[in-house]
Amino acid sequence: MQTNSNRRAYWRKNLSFTGILMLIWFCVTFVVTFYARQLNFNFFGWPFSFWMAAQGAPLVYVIIIAIYARYMERLDAAHGFDESED
Numbered sequence: 001m002q003t004n005s006n007r008r009a010y011w012r013k014n015l016s017f018t019g020i021l022m023l024i025w026f027c028v029t030f031v032v033t034f035y036a037r038q039l040n041f042n043f044f045g046w047p048f049s050f051w052m053a054a055q056g057a058p059l060v061y062v063i064i065i066a067i068y069a070r071y072m073e074r075l076d077a078a079h080g081f082d083e084s085e086d
Contacts, residue, residue: 006079007079009079010079010081014075017068021067021068024060024064025061025064028056028060029057032052033052036049036052037049039052
């Protein structure tokens, strides 16, 4: 059984990390898209705005998911919430 202080610390770390990842998601999704016309330069032979919409944003989303999964696995283990069988 976990103590309340351990659960609160776990939840606080979870929420803060999720908030950081959501801020990154917001910037990639909305901020870069909003300023796409001003980002008018070639990147790998394509306009940067097109590349960011077609390739960059989905790549960043997959990276965010991988980082979150790895972080939560470590956080679960550190706070005793891992699902490994003893």
